[in-house]
Amino acid sequence: MLTQDGTDLVETEAGLGKQRLRLWLQMLKAVRHVESDLRERLRSGYDMTLPRFDVLAALLAAPEGLKMTELSQQLMVSNGNVTGIVDRLVSDGLAERETVESDRRAFRVRISEQGAIQMREMAAQHLSWIDELFADVSEADAARGISIMLDIRHKVHR
Amino acid sequence: MLTQDGTDLVETEAGLGKQRLRLWLQMLKAVRHVESDLRERLRSGYDMTLPRFDVLAALLAAPEGLKMTELSQQLMVSNGNVTGIVDRLVSDGLAERETVESDRRAFRVRISEQGAIQMREMAAQHLSWIDELFADVSEADAARGISIMLDIRHKVHR
DNA sequence: GATCGAAATTTCAGGCATGAAGTAATTATG
DNA sequence: CATAATTACTTCATGCCTGAAATTTCGATC
Numbered sequence: 001m002l003t004q005d006g007t008d009l010v011e012t013e014a015g016l017g018k019q020r021l022r023l024w025l026q027m028l029k030a031v032r033h034v035e036s037d038l039r040e041r042l043r044s045g046y047d048m049t050l051p052r053f054d055v056l057a058a059l060l061a062a063p064e065g066l067k068m069t070e071l072s073q074q075l076m077v078s079n080g081n082v083t084g085i086v087d088r089l090v091s092d093g094l095a096e097r098e099t100v101e102s103d104r105r106a107f108r109v110r111i112s113e114q115g116a117i118q119m120r121e122m123a124a125q126h127l128s129w130i131d132e133l134f135a136d137v138s139e140a141d142a143a144r145g146i147s148i149m150l151d152i153r154h155k156v157h158r
Numbered sequence: 159m160l161t162q163d164g165t166d167l168v169e170t171e172a173g174l175g176k177q178r179l180r181l182w183l184q185m186l187k188a189v190r191h192v193e194s195d196l197r198e199r200l201r202s203g204y205d206m207t208l209p210r211f212d213v214l215a216a217l218l219a220a221p222e223g224l225k226m227t228e229l230s231q232q233l234m235v236s237n238g239n240v241t242g243i244v245d246r247l248v249s250d251g252l253a254e255r256e257t258v259e260s261d262r263r264a265f266r267v268r269i270s271e272q273g274a275i276q277m278r279e280m281a282a283q284h285l286s287w288i289d290e291l292f293a294d295v296s297e298a299d300a301a302r303g304i305s306i307m308l309d310i311r312h313k314v315h316r
Numbered sequence: 317g318a319t320c321g322a323a324a325t326t327t328c329a330g331g332c333a334t335g336a337a338g339t340a341a342t343t344a345t346g
Numbered sequence: 347c348a349t350a351a352t353t354a355c356t357t358c359a360t361g362c363c364t365g366a367a368a369t370t371t372c373g374a375t376c
């Protein structure tokens with residue numbers, strides 16, 4: 001089976017598959033690279049871990065608080081995982097659990113005043129770290145990259 | 159300070175920073191999405207975890223074996239981590255440790271015959287899974303994506 | 317050829333992560 | 347309104363992951 005320009009369609013598809021695999025492997029490495037850099041900066045500068053930071057960032061953006069399930073969906077991690085991280089944040093005084101009037105199974109997790117103060121500073125730093133790490137990415141590339149990532153994510157399974 | 163088209167340079171930079179942050183957040187979510195899908199397929203189909211798969215994939219591509227440090231650099235994970243994963247692979251009979259003649263501190267990790275047989279099958283599946291998950295990514299997008307990922311990775315720190 | 321710094325690896329403590337199983341409260345269904 | 351299915355969350359076992367400290371070996375310098 002030949003296309004108009006004479007290339008073999010099966011060959012072309014196989015090549016595309018390998019190119020997609022290359023993209024996946026590069027995405028993995030890039031994410032690990034950035035994560036390891038951020039982890040180190042958070043650790044040495046703020047005695048903060050990446051998972052805790054991620055949770056606090058979600059909470060800072062939701063002043064009314066979030067339910068555990070909302071948190072775990074937003075961060076794309078398991079329920080049990082969020083339980084542990086929030087436990088530690090609460091015992092460090094950075095977040096608070098608050099009962100929900102209408103549903104005794106659930107509660108809202110809210111960032112504490114102390115957490116908000118610390119988080120606002122870290123968020124500003126975080127933004128500038130990303131800007132530095134992504135310095136070689138132009139506005140156009142960023143837009144295209146975002147759209148590629150959305151294409152990947154919107155491929156639902158199950 | 160104004161650019162030719164009248165937009166404010168500082169505003170533009172801040173916008174670019176936020177766009178880069180959006181790209182980063184989308185990358186994180188896309189990678190978590192794909193990883194969780196792959197993890198589930200490896201688990202249910204082959205009783206295999208993602209970290210073990212990553213190590214075996216690296217070993218399959220290096221028939222002469224790899225030193226622990228080479229492995230950990232290639233996968234971008236810590237040394238101690240690789241020790242544990244290789245331990246489990248060896249006790250499952252999927253990999254072997256082999257002494258290095260010239261250096262008694264080091265050794266090579268090599269994939270076993272059984273590991274290679276299993277891995278060849280999984281690798282073919284893996285390629286088709288990625289092709290499926292990345293179905294909405296065109297050849298041009300893949301190329302652009304790869305180049306963006308390389309731009310991010312080549313930003314060295316420290 | 318003794319010593320000293322660097323390199324390859326392991327060990328360990330602590331935290332992160334999943335999936336499965338458990339508890340309790342809510343909602344839907346007959 | 348009884349009960350069955352669902353939802354919100356926790357607990358647990360197991361494995362992954364890091365960073366720091368320890369061990370052993372290597373290589374260079376004096």
